[in-house]
Amino acid sequence: MRMTAAVWHGPKDVRITELDVRPPGPGEVTIAVAYCGICGSDLHEYVDGPHAVPVGTPHPASGVTAPLVLGHEFCGTISAVGPDVSGLAIGDRIAVEPHYRCGTCPRCAAGEYNICRHFGFAGLTGHGGLAEYCTLPAYMAHRLPPEVSLEQAALFEPAAVALHALRRSGAGPADTVAVIGLGPIGLLTVLLAGRLGIRRIIAAEVVAERLRLAGRLGATDLVDAGSGEDAAERVRALTGGQGADVAVEAVGAAHTLRTCLAATRRGGRVVLVGLTGDITLSAFELVNNEQSIITSVGYRNCHPELIRLVAEDGLDLTPIATGTIPLDQVVPRGFEALLGGTSQIKVLVRPNPGPR
Structure with a gap:
């Protein structure tokens, strides 16, 4: 299966490209991306990267090197489940916590996985959510209750x-x-x-x-x-x-x-x-x-609390979302618009159009 993705090749060189969808391996899921926010880190990579994007040497957790699909603030619906995955099924709506973690280094053993020795993010050091589909480790997926919309879930990462x-x-x-x-x-x-x-x-x-x-x-x-x-x-x-x-x-x-x-x-x-x-x-x-x-870098153990606050306490994150655009407009109406003024705060990219 083929998909459309926004791929970083270098500074000011993000291309809308057709790629193969990678099927999930052991411990992985594939999601159809609903929304992906554009972060300041993405803008840094676009303007004068690479900063986090691995070039030449693959990132130790993702095994990926540029060209790389950007986008780490994303959510979607599971479309495929790999072997050795439990608690998740096709059709589950999920928020993505894009931190990579090895699970074995001293910081991971202490529960501080956001400062793992292989620190990184899907969408910066591995392929991310500015694409119609993304295959990622199942530990990144947080299943959403019915009370939490995908629009809210798109803002869980920031x-x-x-x-x-x-x-x-x-x-x-x-x-x-x-x-x-x-x-x-x-x-x-x-x-x-x-x-x-x-x-x-x-x-x-x-x-x-x-x-x-x-x-x-x-x-x-x-x-x-x-x-x-x-x-x-x-x-x-x-x-x-x-x-x-x-x-x-x-x-x-x-x-x-x-x-x-x-x-x-x-x-x-x-x-x-x-x-x-x-x-x-x-x-x-x-x-x-x-x-x-x-x-303070990234986060740990925050997504469950945010899901609870939205589902049970009525927390609304969406006032900061000031625009929604299609994937093919991510450069002119996303990156360039955010760099060109202050009218936009958080732009959400919608790779898969249609009802939510």
Whole structure:
């Protein structure tokens, strides 16, 4: 069987291509992809990759090297089941948790599979969901109850990033949390912080419409970082001069990490989620303020909680989804549109048109 896929060949070279659908081997399933979100990591690969995409040497977990099918934020319906798979059947609707894991290294043995020695993602270090079909390890598949739509499931991957970052932060209901940057991860961090019972959530962003959305998602205070006023000073003013207990850096830039540190109280914590290169910081200030910088990559054990929150508590992730496009438009209406402005937040690609 043949399928259409968006294949990364190099920077600014993503091609819509016909490929064979690989049948599932032992411990694998094949899914018909319903939706696949475009992530900032995909944009990095498109603009100036490779960053994660394996070129020359196959990735140890996937065995794949470029050219590679992009897309790691996806969901769909199982169309084939390989040998040695239990608990999943053809027709099951599933959300994909695209982390590869070896299951045997010390970090996997400790349950920390998101930092497996063979760390990687389907869609970045192995073939992913910007295709009509994807064959992947069955451990990546989370079966969905009837109450969870595929549109919601398409957003579980970025929501899991936000949930894991909040767990890493140690923030509790009595803490003030500042979220700096309101892309998809920042907005989902605001939404999930409220669901975790955090009562004071300060959101900072340069784009006014994203600030307004953060308010609708649960932010208690909004900081217009594009107004010319210093965002860190504004956060401090809102907290009686003390600063936030926790700041989440969701942009991926050196200056926003410094903003987070300046906006955080002495003894406070900054969670670094955004991806950037080298950063210069004042160790003198960091030590004297006894602040902690905590990094957060991917997620672990988050999908079951997100499924429960959507199915039982009515959590709605879809306000961040601002557009749905067909697969053959992934470059002009997906990658280029996201790079060209701020009107889109999360674009979902729909490889298989038809009723859901």
